Amino acid sequence: MTEDRRYDKEVEIATGRTAVPGRVAATVLLALACCTGLLGLFVVSGPGEAAMAPAATALLPLPEDDGDDDIDAAAEVSQPVVSETAAPAPVSAPAEKRVASSSVPREPAKVAKAPGDSVQAHLGIQALSPEMRRVRDHVxxxxxxxxxxxxxxxxxxxxxxxxxxxxxxxxxxxxxxxSEFNPFAESPDGAQGLMQVVPKWHVQRIHARLKRKAPEDALFDPQLNVSVGIEVLAEAKQRYGSTEKALQAFAGALDDPEQRYARRVLAMKRSLEQIARRQG
Known part of the structure; x- marks a missing residue:
């Protein structure tokens, strides 16, 4: 190099003119790096990836091929895509359980009974016999x-x-x-209730059932009256040996040779027996 050129080079270095191209290059590289970073963020955020220009994507570093692309693709295909907003489908019971549940026999419908038929009385009856239900309905x-x-x-x-x-x-x-089923009927002689029982003649029977001293109106209780009356009638039949004489004794008419009271009761009994045997 000649002395003149060496002098010119030293002047350029001294004046700093050779630094200008280096600064320009550094600025350009910094701008490219910023653009690359922004584009990378845009791609990672999602929606801009599909719209990115090929020139911009060319600036991004390509991932190294590790040989697992085919395996990852197969795994993605095998996993079902479920929408985040779609409701999950209801899970149905297994076929064998559904068949078993449909084959379970249903409980038969209960037949409605007349009011009070299922009442359990203290004497042990749970329901009236069909014959007595028909008689009750007739009464x-x-x-x-x-x-x-x-x-x-x-x-x-x-x-x-x-x-x-x-x-x-x-x-x-x-x-x-x-009494024609009047529980409060009372005769001039003092007979009371459904079966017209005279209290003064059956005080002990009434006391035995109530387990206490009986009030004057005790026989107006229908069940107590019937219980005492049946006992009196049954003892009369056992004593006299026939239903007719037992009925005459119950009515206090043993001296009636025509047994009119017994005939009336037995005629009513025959009518009730026909009703009790009636079907439908």
Missing amino acids: ARRYRVASAALTPLFLTLEQEARRRGLDPTLVVAVIAIE
Whole structure:
């Protein structure tokens, strides 16, 4: 190098003119780096990836091929895509369980009973017999008495009559003749209630059932009255040996040779027996 050129080079270095191109290059590289970073952030954020120009993506570093692309792609295909907003489908029971549940027999429908038929009386009857239910319904219609109100009475009547060897329809016939099912009936002689029992003649029987001193109106209780009346009638039949004489003794008419009271009661009993046997 000649002295002149060496002098010119030293002047350029001294004046700093050679630094200008280096600064320009550094600025350009810094700008490219900033653009690359912004584009990278844009791509990572999601929506701008599809719209990115090929020229911009060319500036990004490509991932190294590690040989697992095919495995990752297969794994993505095998996983079902579930929408974040879609509701999950209901899980149905297994087929065998559904078949088993459909084959379980259903409980048969219960047949409705008349009011009071399922009442358990203290004497042990759970329901009236079909014959006595028909008689009860007939009495309810004829004497205009609620069927539900008659049920406890008929429960006691049927149990006590059968226990003492009497036909329940005979007792119903006596009540129909004596009081026409008026529990508060009272005769001029002081006979009270459904079976017209005279209190002064049966004080001990009443006390034995109440387990205390009986009030004057105790026999107006329908079940107590029927219980005492059935006992008196059963003892009369045992004593006299026939239903006709037992009925005449119950009415205090043993001296009636025509046995008119017994004939009335037995005629009513025959009518009630036909009703009890009636079907449908």
